[in-house]
Amino acid sequence: MMSKHPLSNPNHCQSSTNNRFSHLIFLSNMPVQTSSDKISLQHPKGASVEILLYGASVVSWKAPSPNDSAVAERLFVSSKASLDGSKPVRGGIPVVFPAFGPPTHPEHLQLPQHGFARSYVWTYDSTVMDNEAGVSVRLLLEPNDEIKAIFKKAFQLTYVVTLAEHQLSTDLHVTNPSTTEVIPFQALFHTYYRAPSADVVVKSLAGLKYIDKTASTDAERSTLRTETRSEVDVKQYTDSVYEDAPQSYEVIWPGDGLHIKTKNLKDLVVWNPQAEAGSKIGDMEDGGWNNYVCVEPGHVRGFIELQPGKRWIGQQVMTVVGGGKRSS
Numbered sequence: 632m633m634s635k636h637p638l639s640n641p642n643h644c645q646s647s648t649n650n651r652f653s654h655l656i657f658l659s660n661m662p663v664q665t666s667s668d669k670i671s672l673q674h675p676k677g678a679s680v681e682i683l684l685y686g687a688s689v690v691s692w693k694a695p696s697p698n699d700s701a702v703a704e705r706l707f708v709s710s711k712a713s714l715d716g717s718k719p720v721r722g723g724i725p726v727v728f729p730a731f732g733p734p735t736h737p738e739h740l741q742l743p744q745h746g747f748a749r750s751y752v753w754t755y756d757s758t759v760m761d762n763e764a765g766v767s768v769r770l771l772l773e774p775n776d777e778i779k780a781i782f783k784k785a786f787q788l789t790y791v792v793t794l795a796e797h798q799l800s801t802d803l804h805v806t807n808p809s810t811t812e813v814i815p816f817q818a819l820f821h822t823y824y825r826a827p828s829a830d831v832v833v834k835s836l837a838g839l840k841y842i843d844k845t846a847s848t849d850a851e852r853s854t855l856r857t858e859t860r861s862e863v864d865v866k867q868y869t870d871s872v873y874e875d876a877p878q879s880y881e882v883i884w885p886g887d888g889l890h891i892k893t894k895n896l897k898d899l900v901v902w903n904p905q906a907e908a909g910s911k912i913g914d915m916e917d918g919g920w921n922n923y924v925c926v927e928p929g930h931v932r933g934f935i936e937l938q939p940g941k942r943w944i945g946q947q948v949m950t951v952v953g954g955g956k957r958s959s
């Protein structure tokens with residue numbers, strides 16, 4: 632019996648659908664395609680997603696606008712990004728775990744910047760949902776010998792990517808299989824939205840405390856400031872970490888926009904290097920900073936201490952609202 636709405640039931644698979652017509656439609660559209668290095672999801676109303684197994688990196692999200700149904704790419708990936716697994720992808724949605732930025736926790740000191748989740752090959756686990764409401768897949772990352780050499784904790788990471796008509800959700804599940812040890816970690820979705828950086832603003836940050844990582848001294852970088860702007864722009868080099876944020880934001884520019892909702896991701900990073908810092912990034916295309924804003928929900932101020940046997944889930948839900956339509 633199908634008692635739940637399909638989107639609320641992640642175990643509702645194509646094989647269990649009782650609608651033989653939608654089954655036929657989905658078979659002909661091939662909603663989930665997997666290859667040795669990539670997973671592609673296709674929604675019948677035109678949206679699509681591509682996920683590299685390397686880093687579980689979402690490298691494309693195309694979705695129609697509710698205004699005019701025109702399907703457009705919603706994410707920015709630098710034309711100089713390496714997509715061959717040789718380094719983390721410059722763009723899309725890299726997964727940051729278990730450390731944000733240069734590692735600071737004593738148990739993270741051997742980790743690279745932003746941790747290791749974005750630079751190892753994940754495995755495709757299953758298709759968790761495949762119906763008219765959405766298409767969803769699950770990927771897994773468990774410790775391999777290289778990870779064990781730099782991070783001593785047992786863990787399992789599960790990543791669920793769900794595509795709906797105007798919406799993309801990413802859920803990171805961190806499981807602690809140990810019976811004795813705690814896992815200290817930070818996590819963040821490093822989402823690069825394709826948007827004109829001269830015009831885009833991020834709303835719902837006024838009144839929040841934040842640190843400004845562009846400041847020139849350590850003392851200034853760690854000073855807690857208060858955001859006074861109701862619309863935060865990135866016309867200048869911006870690298871701000873907001874804490875205890877409302878977990879509901881708008882990223883808007885003339886004619887288009889997105890709404891972002893998160894769970895268990897109390898902090899928000901807004902980053903755009905502009906030419907000042909962007910020209911020093913080797914895999915950033917020339918002028919690439921004009922074409923995106925990173926709005927990155929995470930838990931990065933302080934650490935989550937995941938107790939033995941427990942699971943933590945962090946989620947971001949991104950919805951295209953188009954121009955002229957704003958959530959309240």
Ligand SMILES: O=P(O)(O)OC[C@H]1O[C@@H](O)[C@H](O)[C@@H](O)[C@@H]1O
Pocket residue numbers: 732744745821844870871900902927
């Ligand atoms: O070059 P990376 O490691 O992908 O990091 C890019 C940026 O990522 C942001 O999340 C950080 O706040 C910035 O400080 C950093 O420069």
